[in-house]
Amino acid sequence: MITITSGKGGVGKTTATANLGAALAAEGRKVCCIDGDIGLRNLDVVLGLENRIVYDIVDVVEGRCKLRQAMIRDKRLPELYLIPAAQTRDKSALSPSDMIRLTDELRGEVDYIVIDSPAGIERGFRNAIAPADEVVIITNPEVSAVRDADRIIGLIEAEQKGPAKLVINRLNAAMVKRGDMLAPEDVLELLAIELIGLVPEDENVIVSSNSGSPIVLDPKSRAGQAFRNIARRLMGEDVPFLDLDADGGLLNRLSRLMGRGG
Amino acid sequence: MPPTVQIKGIREGLLVTLGEGPWSEVQAALLAEIAEKASFFNGARLVLDVQNHILNAATLGKLRDLLADYNLSLWAVLSHSPTTEQTAQTLGLATRIHQGRADDAPASSDPETEGAEAVLVRRTLRSGSRVEYPGHVTIIGDVNPGAEIIASGDVVVWGRLRGLVHAGAEGDPEAVVCALDLSPTQLRIGEHISLAPPSRKTPRPEMAFIREGQVVAEPWSLPGQE
Structure with a gap:
């Protein structure tokens, strides 16, 4: 049971949820993605399943349908399911204990449950992390996103859900090289948690989100490869990090060039 | 006798003062009180005065989630225990309310004072x-x-x-x-x-x-x- 969260909006939680879910399913694991963003549902769109929604998570919790009826099966990846959020309700339609009850029912049926958390630190966030066994924090190499990630890590530690794992999304190696973007080292120095993924910035991610086809299904995409690697790390494999810089050694070379962002 | 639960309306919401006893019983007494007066409590902002109870983050976080089930938002926890205050602060809860506590006299601000906390x-x-x-x-x-x-x-x-x-x-x-x-x-x-x-x-x-x-x-x- 993995919850994907970030604090700040727009850093790529939903994209990461869709892609990690799809990558785990492509590895043959049975996966159910849950959209925790009630009122602002997106995960169905990114997965290309919007037009197949009949029941949503609030219907399950309020007893209007069975859990299985709300699970939408992805046609491309038969092991991938989605439980969509309700669009016409808000976060208070669910409580943390509703989420725990619902996911406990799912646990026996699937190998992985991946929950997409809404932005923020309020009810929706608490609903999303209440059932989590593992929490993955998505951040961008930007001071504001890192600040919010730090706050979220503190909250997760307080809930004793830690230690959270970190994915740095939208890394632009050329900008890091010029000193215009925080380097992974700078982010890690502040957040001090385990890094499990570096995802390069890639225009194709936007194209694939718009077309409802996760980028991990594109064997040529570097971002897709990065997400596939993260999925394998979540499965316990030891996968080396992608070399995001054509010249090599991004991780080693750049930290000394960088002042601390502030 | 079940632990006491005192409720008082204050400017910031409802001030609930919890009595002595094992925490599980105190929590049960509080939830029973809330269940009984569900319509009175519905939607309220709660300030919890836990007195001398020493609470860790998991315990306090669980209580907050249970309160959320009753549509109550816990926003402040008052305590005599620095550990509990720390816990509340980690969870992003306030530990002081406007009036303050009567016994919240500031410690001496003279760093040389013997026994300064x-x-x-x-x-x-x-x-x-x-x-x-x-x-x-x-x-x-x-x-x-x-x-x-x-x-x-x-x-x-x-x-x-x-x-x-x-x-x-x-x-x-x-x-x-x-x-x-x-x-x-x-x-x-x-x-x-x-x-x-x-x-x-x-x-x-x-x-x-x-x-x-x-x-x-x-x-x-x-x-x-x-």
Whole structure:
């Protein structure tokens, strides 16, 4: 049971949820993605399943349908399911204990449950992390996103859900090289948690989100490869990090060039 | 006899004072009270005075989630126990309300006073966490940007200090702030405010204090080596 969260909006939680879910399913694991963003549902769109929604998570919790009826099966990846959020309700339609009850029912049926958390630190966030066994924090190499990630890590530690794992999304190696973007080292120095993924910035991610086809299904995409690697790390494999810089050694070379962002 | 649960309306919401007893019974008594008066409590903002109960984050977090089931938002926890106050602050809950507690008399702000209270916090303070204490504060760990320390006495950070720090917060100009890497976003001592100095390549331990009405920071060195 993995919850994907970030604090700040727009850093790529939903994209990461869709892609990690799809990558785990492509590895043959049975996966159910849950959209925790009630009122602002997106995960169905990114997965290309919007037009197949009949029941949503609030219907399950309020007893209007069975859990299985709300699970939408992805046609491309038969092991991938989605439980969509309700669009016409808000976060208070669910409580943390509703989420725990619902996911406990799912646990026996699937190998992985991946929950997409809404932005923020309020009810929706608490609903999303209440059932989590593992929490993955998505951040961008930007001071504001890192600040919010730090706050979220503190909250997760307080809930004793830690230690959270970190994915740095939208890394632009050329900008890091010029000193215009925080380097992974700078982010890690502040957040001090385990890094499990570096995802390069890639225009194709936007194209694939718009077309409802996760980028991990594109064997040529570097971002897709990065997400596939993260999925394998979540499965316990030891996968080396992608070399995001054509010249090599991004991780080693750049930290000394960088002042601390502030 | 079940533990007592006292409810009082205050400006900030409902003040619920919990009595003595094993925590599981106290919590059960509170939830029973809420269930019984569900319509009265519905949607309320709750201030919980837990008195002497010592609560960890899991316990308090669980209670907050249970309260959420009743559509209650817990926003402040009052306690006599510094541990519980710490827990509440980690969870982002307030630990003071407007009126304050009658017995919340500020500790002496004179750092020389024998027996001046101090608190030791042995973890990194991440963004959004706040340590507020009527005495001295010692942190073993970093203080990240977005975290705050408010102390009426001195502040010592065995780590990087990059958040906001206010020593001598009740107006003591004699208070000092020490850190292994002193790069706060803002540093206040008593009434004085100073902004972060440009960050140095190689941080070194420093102590900040007031000299002639100005906040100054001096590198720390072993006595006799100056």
